[in-house]
Amino acid sequence: MSPRERDPAGPGPARERPSRPGELRLGAQLALRGGREVVLRTLLTAIGVGVATAALLLAASLPTVLDRLSERNADRVDHQVAPDPPPPAGEDTLLIGIATTTYETQEIHGRLLRAEGSDPPLPPGVAEIPGPGELLLSPALADLIDAPGNEVLRDRFDQTVVGEIGPEGLLGPHEAAFYLGSDDLSVENAGIRITGFGGEPGPVLRGPVVLLLGVVGAVVMLTPVVVFLGAAVRFGGEQRERRLAALRLMGADRGAVRRIAAGETLPGIGLGLVLGAVLFLAGRPLVETVRVSSGLYAGDVTPHPVLGALVFAGVPLLALWVVLASLRGVVVEPLGTVRRAERARPKLWWRLLLLVLGVVLIFLSMSPGQGASGDGWLPLVTIGLLAALFGTTAVLPWLVDRLFGRASGGPLALQLAVRRLAAAGGGPTRAVSGIVVTVAGAIALQSLFVNAWADAEVRLADTAAEAYTVDAFGAAGYQVQAELWMPPADDDPAGALARVPGVEEAAAFRTVWGTAADGTDVPVRIADCAVLVQMADLPGCSAGDVFSAVPGLGSGDTLMVRPRDGATESAWTLPAVSGFEGPLVEHPWTGEGHTARDVVLATPEAAAVPGEIAARSTIWIRADHTVPGMEEGVRHTVAALDPTSRAHFPITTLVNPGMLDIRDALVAGALACLTVIAAGLVVGTVEQVRGRRRVHAVLTAFGARRSTLVASVVWQTTLPVFLGIVLATAVGTALGTLIQGVAGLPVRFVPVETLVIAGAGVGVAALTTLFAIPALLRTMRPEGLRSE
Amino acid sequence: MSLGQTLLGLLETRPQHGYDLKRAYDERFAAARPLAYGQVYATLSRLLKNGLVEVEAVEPGAGPERKRYTVTDSGVTDVEAWLAAPEAPEPYLQNTLYTKVVLALLTGRSADGILDVQRAEHLRLMRELTRRKTDGDLSDQLICDHALFHLEADLRWLELTAARLNDLAGEVRGR
Amino acid sequence: MNRPASPALPDRLPGDPAPPLLAGSGLRKSFGLTRALEDASLSLYPGEVVAVMGPSGSGKSTLLHCLAGVVRPDAGTIEYGGQDLVTASDPRLSALRRSEFGFLFQFGQLVPELSCLENVALPLRLGGWSRRRAERSAAEWLDRLDVGGLARKTPGECSGGQGQRVAVARALITGPRVVFADEPTGALDSLNGERVIRMLTEAARETGAAVVVVTHEARVAAYADREVVCRDGRTLDTGARG
Structure with a gap:
């Protein structure tokens, strides 16, 4: 007998059980042919699955993003890989000068380039070394220069632009960078000779830590999506249950009913996967518009192949799990659905276990042995954090049961809302849980980072005036110091700077380094008497004087002087040297506490040889900080004198923009999660409101005002969000405090971010509730009174 | 149960012979117990006497079965009252x-x-x-x-x- | 809380000069293409119990909804206490339903999430009573209908008959002048059905409320003082009262 002949599907009196795939197929057909509810549920499921897929694909791209970033960073490494000692100039050597500067708060990556032969190494993204005075710009810098209001910047980059730096030479699309050709760069001044670009990728975050961060990110991102999916697959639940009951009557067993129900969601899941992929691909170019530090190229966001495959396998399983979980409390019987009326009253003790475990883990991670030393604390603290968060959500049903089950008082609308929430059980609790996991997680992480931010944002002075006062040095009260490594383009740099609006006084001196016969290294500072007398307490000064108190150095001694380390040395025989005493006047940041015993001060008339070779200049500036544009003007002038220069201004706060980006990202992420959760809550509310059609019609008959019922629905969605946020704030702050406390860090709070998240969360909930109100108003029509 | 009014009602639909009346009655109201002829004729003659029916035509031949009865106006009124x-x-x-x-x-x-x-x-x-x-x-x-x-x-x-x-x-x- | 019970008036004769409490006439109503009411009229006198009978689809429920100001008829007039309910504003109708009318339906009328006590207190709370006062009064009414023990239970935990008695309490708690009952016994067995209609009519007579009860059950209609028959959207007042 061939298997075909025994095929149960063949004609025969005995009706065989359909195959399992057959049941899934049947479910899928029901979903495709069903009424409005089914179509809507399929769409909602597709949206949930799509968002989850897109989010996870994004998370799965994290390793690639980090790889690409570190690769690009490594590929253009230059001075770090310069041979030491410098090799002789050759056909294949290139001189670079570091010309990185800032404009307002933005850093501009810059290099001076000078090829020493016909075959110089090329920086990534550059096809040809620009000739002298020729400029290559990154697109972001080109845009910045062209932007209105940036005339100062336009002046600073007034050279001929001959091309663009390609993407492979930039960290990201928003990096401002330039390469400027030079003809006077040399190893005697700011030049660094290199034979090639690129080095080993630096220490990238890799391995378990990244994996862990990825897992936490995925969990936190998925929580609201699961909440949304939970609401979506329950949409139109009543009809589905009736349909499933009919199938039971026709002989489907419970397992088959579950499979059919699962099958009903398959079209939604399939559609969702496609939607997710489309969302991901369509959204990828948007990555380039995100102006966080240098930004990312769309191509960087490519899912890791294994992780990507995991996403496409895992999301459908997750969705199916949600569907089956939604049927858990429901027994589909042939004569209609039985809802297990007696929900077991949540027990507290085991729910506390996870929470306790999390707290213990955090303690362990911060124990002195682990502490600041190893990397071990991060995994432990993350696992502990997750355990604590999910522990909290495990305690939630108990808490919600207590709160909503016992609540009394308040206006009628509130009473109706609270009772409806208590009756709905799972939905609002899931929403609150989702909020707690995401928002409390965000707040706790912020607490963890708050100390980093505290470092990232060091407050040096309250006001610019105070900063300028604090930083003042020297008798003339200079506050600003500019350092030039190349011979200035203007013979009188101080004069050039003094012409900048807001600059009251400027003084310049040059520096060379000398080595005495006994090997002592001494800086030699060369300036006119007018400047020299400001540097130290000199007994008197006239042209041709030299001052020093360096032991063993006197008239007739020879110093081997050089413009910088590694440069050619020349011999300088000191003329008559006058002694002096006391400390040197120095810029408070860069000063090294030099005294008369550490330095030689010389007038140019006495220092012909050093003056000849000196490349390095320092300019002291006293300026009025209240004059608008003064700092940019100084920066611009200094950069014009020497592109490799740097200017130090008194500042009020030191800001590390990277840290602020993390903070903003956390707030934005928390808000996105809240929106998804609130949307899920609204779907659930609409569903419940529709189920209460008759009750609402009856209440209307009794004369209930529209406003009462509308208010009750607003409460119904706002309350869980509100509760969730209150709880999340408490839990997040508690966890953050715990982490900070255990780590021995000063306990700081993040009130602003917390308030922003909390306020926006309630706003989002109230706003999304508006979508539920039309459904409510429909149920209030008297048609609801007519029996079926 | 009033046989008189019932017969009047049946006659109201159309004039009929006594025999037809019995058949119509049996068909509709007396599936189990057919009406006896005697009862029909006795009732008809009572109705005739009270002026509720009249003989519309006598067909060739002899005997009561050849008479065709029709209802009078007062007969209709009687049915009406009874039904109401x-x-x-x-x-x-x-x-x-x-x-x-x-x-x-x-x-x-x-x-x-x-x-x-x-x-x-x-x-x-x-x-x-x-x-x-x-x-x-x-x-x-x-x-x-x-x-x-x-x-x-x-x-x-x-x-x-x-x-x-x-x-x-x-x-x-x-x- | 309740108005003193006015004497029951089951024996009022048609010629009685007292004006009707509620009078609807020439009522028409269509739902889409379906004509629910063609030409229906009903007058209700103070304190009387009127049964509206008729086959299903005859428009009797729609007639009730129109009279109660829940559904606005397409044509016709409804007068209650000198006001025209057809043209009255929605807030006015709502206020009337809150204070002067009571409602009883066949099923699904209790708010499932609220306890029986809270359900009964609901109309008073809609009328602005404090929760405490409303629930105290609700407790009295539950006792009066022999369902005092159900106060803390939810409707889901009650039997059909108990639920309807809770609903009767809710319909009467505001001391309404008219109670509208739409197949109040339709979902009950005969024993429980009778108990509910009996409690409704007795309590209504004690408080002087008039009752319009839509039913297709003669035994239920027999508790009324008279009946009005509805057929194909038209009413047929068989007149006999008493």
């Missing part, structure tokens, strides 16, 4: 009520009217019984309930019949 009057709401009224409904339909009258009149009468009694029940002791209640359930059942049967016959009215008239 509620039966005393006693148990086991089906035969009479059924006959009334069918005749009403046959003669193009509304069965609903009969139903309404009868329902009012039934309800009047039911209200009375309900009142007695609510004021009375347990045995009163039991007795009243018995009667109430019977009356309700009759009424429900009547409503069902009327609804069905209204649906089938066309068919009935066609017969």
Whole structure:
């Protein structure tokens, strides 16, 4: 007998059980042919699955993003890989000068380039070394220069632009960078000779830590999506249950009913996967518009192949799990659905276990042995954090049961809302849980980072005036110091700077380094008497004087002087040297506490040889900080004198923009999660409101005002969000405090971010509730009174 | 159960011979117990005497079976009054009520009217019984309930019949 | 809380000069293409119990909804206490339903999430009573209808008959002048059905409320003082009252 002949599907009196795939197929057909509810549920499921897929694909791209970033960073490494000692100039050597500067708060990556032969190494993204005075710009810098209001910047980059730096030479699309050709760069001044670009990728975050961060990110991102999916697959639940009951009557067993129900969601899941992929691909170019530090190229966001495959396998399983979980409390019987009326009253003790475990883990991670030393604390603290968060959500049903089950008082609308929430059980609790996991997680992480931010944002002075006062040095009260490594383009740099609006006084001196016969290294500072007398307490000064108190150095001694380390040395025989005493006047940041015993001060008339070779200049500036544009003007002038220069201004706060980006990202992420959760809550509310059609019609008959019922629905969605946020704030702050406390860090709070998240969360909930109100108003029509 | 009014009602649909009348009656109202000829003729002669019917034509041949009867105006009035009057709401009224409904339909009258009149009468009694029940002791209640359930059942049967016959009215008239 | 019970008036004769409490006439109403009411009229006198009977689809529920100001008829007039309910504003109708009318339906009328006590207190709270006062009064009414023990239970935990008695309490708690009952016994067995209609009519007579009860059951209609028959959207007042 061939298997075909025994095929149960063949004609025969005995009706065989359909195959399992057959049941899934049947479910899928029901979903495709069903009424409005089914179509809507399929769409909602597709949206949930799509968002989850897109989010996870994004998370799965994290390793690639980090790889690409570190690769690009490594590929253009230059001075770090310069041979030491410098090799002789050759056909294949290139001189670079570091010309990185800032404009307002933005850093501009810059290099001076000078090829020493016909075959110089090329920086990534550059096809040809620009000739002298020729400029290559990154697109972001080109845009910045062209932007209105940036005339100062336009002046600073007034050279001929001959091309663009390609993407492979930039960290990201928003990096401002330039390469400027030079003809006077040399190893005697700011030049660094290199034979090639690129080095080993630096220490990238890799391995378990990244994996862990990825897992936490995925969990936190998925929580609201699961909440949304939970609401979506329950949409139109009543009809589905009736349909499933009919199938039971026709002989489907419970397992088959579950499979059919699962099958009903398959079209939604399939559609969702496609939607997710489309969302991901369509959204990828948007990555380039995100102006966080240098930004990312769309191509960087490519899912890791294994992780990507995991996403496409895992999301459908997750969705199916949600569907089956939604049927858990429901027994589909042939004569209609039985809802297990007696929900077991949540027990507290085991729910506390996870929470306790999390707290213990955090303690362990911060124990002195682990502490600041190893990397071990991060995994432990993350696992502990997750355990604590999910522990909290495990305690939630108990808490919600207590709160909503016992609540009394308040206006009628509130009473109706609270009772409806208590009756709905799972939905609002899931929403609150989702909020707690995401928002409390965000707040706790912020607490963890708050100390980093505290470092990232060091407050040096309250006001610019105070900063300028604090930083003042020297008798003339200079506050600003500019350092030039190349011979200035203007013979009188101080004069050039003094012409900048807001600059009251400027003084310049040059520096060379000398080595005495006994090997002592001494800086030699060369300036006119007018400047020299400001540097130290000199007994008197006239042209041709030299001052020093360096032991063993006197008239007739020879110093081997050089413009910088590694440069050619020349011999300088000191003329008559006058002694002096006391400390040197120095810029408070860069000063090294030099005294008369550490330095030689010389007038140019006495220092012909050093003056000849000196490349390095320092300019002291006293300026009025209240004059608008003064700092940019100084920066611009200094950069014009020497592109490799740097200017130090008194500042009020030191800001590390990277840290602020993390903070903003956390707030934005928390808000996105809240929106998804609130949307899920609204779907659930609409569903419940529709189920209460008759009750609402009856209440209307009794004369209930529209406003009462509308208010009750607003409460119904706002309350869980509100509760969730209150709880999340408490839990997040508690966890953050715990982490900070255990780590021995000063306990700081993040009130602003917390308030922003909390306020926006309630706003989002109230706003999304508006979508539920039309459904409510429909149920209030008297048609609801007519029996079926 | 009034045979006279029933025959009058049947005659109202069209003039008929006595024999045809018996057959029509048997067909519709007496499936189990056919009417005896004698009863038909005795009733017809009583109706004739009271002027409720008259002989329309005598066909060739002899004997009462050759006479064709037709209903008079006062005969129609009599049927009308009979149909309009509620039966005393006693148990086991089906035969009479059924006959009334069918005749009403046959003669193009509304069965609903009969139903309404009868329902009012039934309800009047039911209200009375309900009142007695609510004021009375347990045995009163039991007795009243018995009667109430019977009356309700009759009424429900009547409503069902009327609804069905209204649906089938066309068919009935066609017969 | 309740108005003193006015004497029951079951024996008022048609010729009585007292004006009707609620009078609807020439009522028409269509839902889409379905004509629910063609030409229906009903007058309700103070304190009387009127049964509206008729086959299903005859428009009797729609008639009730129109009279109660829940559904606005397409044509016709409804007068209650000198006001025209057809043209009255929605807030006015709502206020009337809150204070002067009570409602009883066949099923699904209790708010499932609220306890029986809270359900009964609901109309008073809609009328602005404090929760405490409303629930105290609700407790009295539950006792009066022999369902005091259900106060803390939810409707889901009650039997059908118990639920309807809770609903009767809710319909009467505001001391309404008219109670509208739409197949109040339709979902109950005969014993429970009778208990509910009896409690409704007795309590209504004690408080002087008039009752319009839509039913297709003669035994239920027998508790009324008279009946009005509805057929194909038309009413047929068989007149006999008493």
